[in-house]
Amino acid sequence: MQQYLLSKKNHLTLISGVLIVFGFFSHFVLENVGLSEGALIIASILGAVPIAIQAYQALKVKVVSIDVLVTIAVIGAFWIQNYEESAIVAFLFLFGHFLEQRTLNQTRSAIKELTEMAPESALRQMKDGGFEEVDVDDVDEGNVLLVKTGAKVPVDGTVLSGEGHINEASITGEPVPVNKTTDAEVYAGTILENGTIQIRADRVGEDTTFGKIIELVEEAQDSKSEAERFIDRFSKYYTPVVLVLSFVVWLFSQNIELAITILVLGCPGALVIGVPVSNVAGIGNGARNGILLKGSEVIHDFSRVDTIVFDKTGTLTRGNPTVAEIEIYGDNSNESLEYLASLERESDHPLAKAVLQEIGETTFSTVEGTEVVKGGGIVASVNGHRVAVGNVALMEKENVMLNNKAQADVRRFEQNGNSLVLTAVDGELKILMGIRDQIRVGVKNDLQALKKLGVKNLVVLSGDNQGTVNVVARELGLTEAHGHMLPEDKSAHIAHLQQQGQIVAFVGDGVNDSPSLALADIGIAMGSGTDVAIETSDVVLMNSDFSRLPHALGLTKATARNMKQNILIAVGVVLVLLASVFFSEWMNMSIGMLVHEGSILVVIFNGMRLLSYKSKGNKEQEKVKAAPASNASMT
Amino acid sequence: MTKAVLTLETLSCPSCMQKIENAVKGLNGIDKESVKVLFNSSKVKTEFDEQVLSIKEIEKAIVDLGYPILKTKVKSA
Numbered sequence: 001m002q003q004y005l006l007s008k009k010n011h012l013t014l015i016s017g018v019l020i021v022f023g024f025f026s027h028f029v030l031e032n033v034g035l036s037e038g039a040l041i042i043a044s045i046l047g048a049v050p051i052a053i054q055a056y057q058a059l060k061v062k063v064v065s066i067d068v069l070v071t072i073a074v075i076g077a078f079w080i081q082n083y084e085e086s087a088i089v090a091f092l093f094l095f096g097h098f099l100e101q102r103t104l105n106q107t108r109s110a111i112k113e114l115t116e117m118a119p120e121s122a123l124r125q126m127k128d129g130g131f132e133e134v135d136v137d138d139v140d141e142g143n144v145l146l147v148k149t150g151a152k153v154p155v156d157g158t159v160l161s162g163e164g165h166i167n168e169a170s171i172t173g174e175p176v177p178v179n180k181t182t183d184a185e186v187y188a189g190t191i192l193e194n195g196t197i198q199i200r201a202d203r204v205g206e207d208t209t210f211g212k213i214i215e216l217v218e219e220a221q222d223s224k225s226e227a228e229r230f231i232d233r234f235s236k237y238y239t240p241v242v243l244v245l246s247f248v249v250w251l252f253s254q255n256i257e258l259a260i261t262i263l264v265l266g267c268p269g270a271l272v273i274g275v276p277v278s279n280v281a282g283i284g285n286g287a288r289n290g291i292l293l294k295g296s297e298v299i300h301d302f303s304r305v306d307t308i309v310f311d312k313t314g315t316l317t318r319g320n321p322t323v324a325e326i327e328i329y330g331d332n333s334n335e336s337l338e339y340l341a342s343l344e345r346e347s348d349h350p351l352a353k354a355v356l357q358e359i360g361e362t363t364f365s366t367v368e369g370t371e372v373v374k375g376g377g378i379v380a381s382v383n384g385h386r387v388a389v390g391n392v393a394l395m396e397k398e399n400v401m402l403n404n405k406a407q408a409d410v411r412r413f414e415q416n417g418n419s420l421v422l423t424a425v426d427g428e429l430k431i432l433m434g435i436r437d438q439i440r441v442g443v444k445n446d447l448q449a450l451k452k453l454g455v456k457n458l459v460v461l462s463g464d465n466q467g468t469v470n471v472v473a474r475e476l477g478l479t480e481a482h483g484h485m486l487p488e489d490k491s492a493h494i495a496h497l498q499q500q501g502q503i504v505a506f507v508g509d510g511v512n513d514s515p516s517l518a519l520a521d522i523g524i525a526m527g528s529g530t531d532v533a534i535e536t537s538d539v540v541l542m543n544s545d546f547s548r549l550p551h552a553l554g555l556t557k558a559t560a561r562n563m564k565q566n567i568l569i570a571v572g573v574v575l576v577l578l579a580s581v582f583f584s585e586w587m588n589m590s591i592g593m594l595v596h597e598g599s600i601l602v603v604i605f606n607g608m609r610l611l612s613y614k615s616k617g618n619k620e621q622e623k624v625k626a627a628p629a630s631n632a633s634m635t
Numbered sequence: 636m637t638k639a640v641l642t643l644e645t646l647s648c649p650s651c652m653q654k655i656e657n658a659v660k661g662l663n664g665i666d667k668e669s670v671k672v673l674f675n676s677s678k679v680k681t682e683f684d685e686q687v688l689s690i691k692e693i694e695k696a697i698v699d700l701g702y703p704i705l706k707t708k709v710k711s712a
Binding site for chain 2: 007057061062065097101104137372
């Protein structure tokens with residue numbers, strides 16, 4: 001019976017609402033007071049029943065819930081024959097609840113989208129070789145599964161046979177499908193866009209990378225900060241205190257009306273709900289943008305960060321060296337470039353790749369008598385010419401004279417952080433190339449954005465030599481740059497910064513920098529959602545997309561601000577209501593309930609704003625990112 | 636000890652959490668420390684002793700409070 005009544009709560013709300021309207025209609029238009037009172041009495045009872053059931057169940061498990069306060073208030077109003085108030089208060093409470101449930105679903109939608117991407121079923125091989133559809137929970141490690149075009153890969157596994165293109169956007173954020181053949185690893189939650197493959201299940205359920213991501217986000221949305229735990233403890237005692245207060249007021253004033261009004265006004269709804277809605281909306285926005293934030297404590301700390309440490313130059317640079325500067329000496333430059341290319345084609349030195357890429361299409365000549373000079377370069381004979389390719393030391397050894405201009409060029413290139421490749425033909429310097437790892441596109445703007453968000457110090461700690469590090473630091477306007485750093489030097493430096501009172505975030509790839517990730521106030525892992533990164537860090541940027549960083553920081557700041565606003569709104573409303581009940585004439589139960597429910601909706605709507613948060617100055621990237629996002633939502 | 640994760644219909648009032656928490660903790664055979672009611676994901680996570688208590692009884696305790704259960708997952712730990 002109780003179950004039945006509760007399940008019909010929305011119907012009861014509707015009927016009681018209609019009766020209230022009818023009651024007022026018959027009072028003021030039909031001027032039939034008897035009919036009006038009848039309608040309001042029925043409305044009060046219909047509205048009060050579900051609330052009373054909830055209150056009874058709460059008391060049974062020793063909780064003084066809001067339902068208890070409201071039930072007493074409604075009964076009190078009924079007792080003093082104020083049917084108008086008893087009906088309206090009960091109705092508003094139920095209707096408010098209905099709206100809260102609807103809007104709360106909105107704030108949680110972003111995370112729901114993510115969890116709904118989880119695969120649900122799989123085609124498992126039976127003993128006779130055929131395939132049967134089973135629930136993904138029933139798949140065990142070692143099972144052989146069939147994945148057809150358009151289906152989700154159900155588990156982490158290895159391709160046994162077949163071939164196809166897989167969209168791995170849900171794991172890596174990379175929108176371009178990857179070709180997978182035998183022995184390739186595939187991940188749960190990714191989508192086979194074409195082809196058919198058979199896979200062996202290696203990790204299932206919560207052990208898959210996708211499972212871990214979902215678990216992390218689910219835990220994060222409900223993890224509580226110190227402030228929230230305080231509010232929880234507070235509200236546990238708050239409702240009983242309101243009950244006692246109203247009882248005391250009644251004892252002294254003998255005014256039931258005043259006593260029950262206090263009961264309604266004292267409801268703590270917005271206070272308890274305000275912080276969780278900001279939290280879930282903020283984390284949801286992050287998840288949708290490839291940023292995993294581990295809970296509200298992380299949001300709080302990250303929003304206060306004033307120093308960001310980058311683990312290596314590779315985070316800021318492209319990671320593959322290219323020719324940045326070039327000087328040609330004398331005539332016949334085409335011929336010299338041709339010889340250079342012919343020679344470099346034979347080499348597997350990393351710089352050779354950059355050189356060949358720079359020269360592009362050319363004709364190659366036969367190379368004879370190649371001689372590798374250790375720590376210098378290569379010397380060989382091409383078309384009868386003696387060609388030497390290498391560094392300055394090799395040129396000296398080959399007795400190649402560098403004139404004044406060439407010497408100045410060499411110095412300038414070195415200062416710019418280049419590695420040098422000199423080419424001499426028959427003892428004469430022909431080409432000077434400066435090769436360096438280039439700054440990633442957009443990084444400079446992103447760092448500017450971080451500064452605008454209040455980050456004071458941008459530090460790079462790198463294993464590279466100091467010269468290279470300095471160049472990167474100068475070009476990007478970093479505040480500190482240290483080279484020749486081992487992993488333990490990095491964590492020591494972070495500890496040093498923390499001693500100076502800085503709040504430090506560390507950005508790393510999560511593979512060999514776990515100590516620093518753990519030590520920093522906020523550890524940010526940039527990577528393709530690898531297990532280690534997910535476990536050791538506080539924030540995971542799913543794809544190695546640097547532009548997510550300002551978004552992440554801006555989002556945590558917005559979320560932290562949003563929580564404060566909600567607390568302020570909630571506390572403010574209760575204070576104003578309680579003050580006005582003592583100092584004004586217009587306050588009564590119905591208005592109190594209306595404002596109270598209204599304030600709950602206000603904090604929910606305020607939290608919802610976070611879902612559409614976008615970092616300024618990143619609009620361009622937003623457009624690019626729109627592609628994978630829409631892809632994901634189609635599934 | 637057996638681990639259970641129960642998914643409920645959307646929880647909308649935080650005082651629901653306290654009710655559910657107290658109700659589940661009140662059952663005999665529950666590991667009281669392990670009871671977690673997650674507000675935003677509307678889930679109840681708990682560990683219990685299957686010798687003493689069945690998952691049906693846990694479900695009943697929650698349903699009796701007026702919170703329908705959408706999905707139950709049990710895993711022996």
